[in-house]
Amino acid sequence: MSTIKKEFVPTMVEMMTWTTEIFNQGIRRPGYPADCWAEKWVKAQFETFGLHNIILDPVSVKKWENDDAKLRIWLVNNPNDVTDIPCFPIPYTRSVDGLEAELCMISDKSPLPRKINVMELNLFKLPAKLLKSLPGIDRYFDPKNEFDNLTQIIPFDFTMRTFLDTTSENNAIGFIGILSGYPWETDKYYVPYDAVERNISGVYVSRNNGKKISKLLEKGTVKANMSYNAKISEVISYNITGTLQGMSDEWIIIGTHHDGPWKSAVEDASGMALVLAQAKYWSQIPKEQRPFNLMFLMNCAHMAGAKGAINFIHTNKELLKKVIVGIHLEHVARDVKSENGNLIPLDDPTIRWWFVSRILPLEEIVEDAIIKENLERSILLPPDGFPPERDSPPTDGSFYHPEGIPFISFLTAPPYLFDTADTLDKIHEESYEPLTRTVIRIINSLKNHTAEELKSLVLTKKERQKIRKKVK
Numbered sequence: 001m002s003t004i005k006k007e008f009v010p011t012m013v014e015m016m017t018w019t020t021e022i023f024n025q026g027i028r029r030p031g032y033p034a035d036c037w038a039e040k041w042v043k044a045q046f047e048t049f050g051l052h053n054i055i056l057d058p059v060s061v062k063k064w065e066n067d068d069a070k071l072r073i074w075l076v077n078n079p080n081d082v083t084d085i086p087c088f089p090i091p092y093t094r095s096v097d098g099l100e101a102e103l104c105m106i107s108d109k110s111p112l113p114r115k116i117n118v119m120e121l122n123l124f125k126l127p128a129k130l131l132k133s134l135p136g137i138d139r140y141f142d143p144k145n146e147f148d149n150l151t152q153i154i155p156f157d158f159t160m161r162t163f164l165d166t167t168s169e170n171n172a173i174g175f176i177g178i179l180s181g182y183p184w185e186t187d188k189y190y191v192p193y194d195a196v197e198r199n200i201s202g203v204y205v206s207r208n209n210g211k212k213i214s215k216l217l218e219k220g221t222v223k224a225n226m227s228y229n230a231k232i233s234e235v236i237s238y239n240i241t242g243t244l245q246g247m248s249d250e251w252i253i254i255g256t257h258h259d260g261p262w263k264s265a266v267e268d269a270s271g272m273a274l275v276l277a278q279a280k281y282w283s284q285i286p287k288e289q290r291p292f293n294l295m296f297l298m299n300c301a302h303m304a305g306a307k308g309a310i311n312f313i314h315t316n317k318e319l320l321k322k323v324i325v326g327i328h329l330e331h332v333a334r335d336v337k338s339e340n341g342n343l344i345p346l347d348d349p350t351i352r353w354w355f356v357s358r359i360l361p362l363e364e365i366v367e368d369a370i371i372k373e374n375l376e377r378s379i380l381l382p383p384d385g386f387p388p389e390r391d392s393p394p395t396d397g398s399f400y401h402p403e404g405i406p407f408i409s410f411l412t413a414p415p416y417l418f419d420t421a422d423t424l425d426k427i428h429e430e431s432y433e434p435l436t437r438t439v440i441r442i443i444n445s446l447k448n449h450t451a452e453e454l455k456s457l458v459l460t461k462k463e464r465q466k467i468r469k470k471v472k
Contacts, residue, residue: 004440008284015273015432016424018045022269023424028260030304031063031235038258038272039238042298045276049283051242051296059311061301062195063235064092069228071176071203073103073213076221083212087203087228088187090164090177092194095230096201101173103213103222106163116174116224118213121157121204122181123415128152128351132379134386136358136461138468139367140379147379152351153183153415156191158387164192164202174226175202178210183338183415190261190418195305197232208341237300239308244282246290250451251319252443253326254278255297257308257396265424267417270332270432272298277436278329291447292324302396313399323405324451325362327439328397330411334428343421349428350412352378355393357406358459360467361449366408369441373434382461383407406454408442410435 022041025034039056046054071085104115128147132140140147164175179189187206203226205213216222240258256271279296300308313320333350336343352375356363363380370378383401384391392398397409416422459467 003444004437005285008281009433009436009440010277010280012429012432015277016427016429018273018276019265019269019427020424022272023263023265025263027262028258028264029064030061030237030259030301031233034263035237035259035300039240039300042240042258042272046240046242046279046296049242049280051244051279051283054240054242056238056240057311057315058236058238059300059308060234061237061304061307062092062197063233063304064195065231067229069203070226071205072225073216073222075216075219076223083216085205085209085212086187087205088189089228089230090175090202090204091190091192092196092232093198093200093202093230095228096174097227099174099201099226100223103176103217103224105214105217113171114173116176116226117163117172118176118178118217119160119163120178120180120210121160124154124156124158126152126154128379136382136385136464137379139363141367141370141376143374143376146377150351152413154413155415155417157181160191164198164200172200175200176213176224177202177204178207178213179204180207180210182207184343184421185341186419186421188262188420190303193261193303193305193418195307201226201228203228237308239300239312240298242279242296244290244294245287246292246294247288248292250322250324251293251295252324252446253295253297254329254439255299255326255397256329257299257302259300259303261303261418262420262422264422266331266333266414266422266426268302268330270427271330273432274329274332274435274439277432278439281436281440291444299396306396306399309396309399313403320403320405322451324446324449324454326397326400326405326407327442328395328407328409329435329439330395331414331417332428332431332435333412333414333417334426336414336416336426343416345425349377349431350414353381353411353413354378355381355383355395355397355407355409357383357401357408358461358464359406359454359457360459360464361457362406362408362454365442365445369438369445372441373438375431375434375438385461404455404458406451406458
């Protein structure tokens with residue numbers, strides 16, 4: 001049985017207060033002042049809760065800065081009629097000062113050398129009905145039977161990065177990504193965030209401004225002049241950990257990341273609030289009622305190639321041998337709709353993804369906790385194969401899986417995740433308390449399990465499929 005001391009669970013108001021304070025500091029990219037503030041602030045919160053062994057572990061990361069972006073276009077046969085196009089530089093691309101070249105539109109053809117390649121980008125639309133029909137996905141909580149009619153807009157165009165890299169390899173001298181398939185008007189798209197320095201210059205433009213470019217290309221040969229300043233520097237950011245002792249010498253790690261692409265309420269001030277809620281709750285529970293040692297982790301540099309998460313795994317090999325499960329918490333997101341180029345928050349949450357190691361008792365514990373807390377629109381996903389061809393989840397908790405460590409990684413993927421539209425009104429604040437109680441239930445329900453046991457129960461895809469078919 002999972003016993004929850006409800007009086008110790010932080011309230012929705014308290015968690016929104018934390019989220020708002022983080023959000024109000026400003027852009028929280030690795031190395032930016034707001035992220036440096038967040039590191040000190042998290043440490044202070046851990047100290048207030050009475051956590052032990054609070055450590056700021058330094059990690060060298062690539063800080064990317066940009067400003068003064070300009071894009072001007074004109075017909076070659078009418079050079080005096082110049083149109084200024086607002087734009088945003090593509091992260092980790094190189095500075096450019098007055099690059100002038102002909103534009104060419106590309107789609108499924110190869111990039112053209114010595115030209116500025118233009119491509120329309122579309123966010124991926126994923127029907128929930130399709131998602132729940134994929135192999136290995138057979139646990140979900142959909143009491144309102146919404147999944148057959150819901151389509152989730154994922155904040156990625158899965159062809160864009162390939163084209164961006166290909167344009168560089170094929171000597172294209174520039175790239176313009178038109179955010180044409182986005183359900184709102186924006187050019188502030190912070191992708192890719194892998195911290196890979198690309199030997200090309202490029203910008204994003206909004207849907208309507210992209211139409212201006214397309215219409216001009218229909219009239220004849222178009223030239224553009226592109227400029228922006230970009231700087232990549234090595235800076236030190238910090239992973240932050242604090243601990244509480246329990247009644248076992250084994251561990252549960254509860255983590256997220258403290259940086260974000262913008263002021264970023266959902267990504268990931270909301271995840272920070274979830275981890276802080278766990279830290280505060282368990283700090284009020286007597287040691288003899290904590291089933292395991294607990295570590296609370298705030299990784300750095302998710303938006304710079306997940307360098308903090310990678311560093312944590314590599315520097316804690318001995319600790320990880322004693323980890324029952326790593327629990328990673330991100331994105332308490334509200335669903336949205338688009339009206340007249342704007343995003344309108346809705347009452348319902350974005351579809352909730354729960355990546356879980358292929359361990360049947362762990363799946364059952366997670367599913368049971370979700371149902372008890374009525375976390376509708378929840379779906380359990382396998383630790384690999386989604387998106388297709390991935391060998392681990394697209395989350396900051398994905399690095400546990402290749403190491404053979406049982407894990408649970410909660411997140412959502414709203415379309416605005418990497419955009420300035422990720423504001424406080426996008427937080428599904430009603431989810432804060434039930435999500436917190438869900439994690440508490442999971443931890444308590446693991447009481448009679450060990451790290452060795454859970455690792456011994458990991459199934460292959462085929463083994464799990466065979467067992468689940470028998471159950472059905």
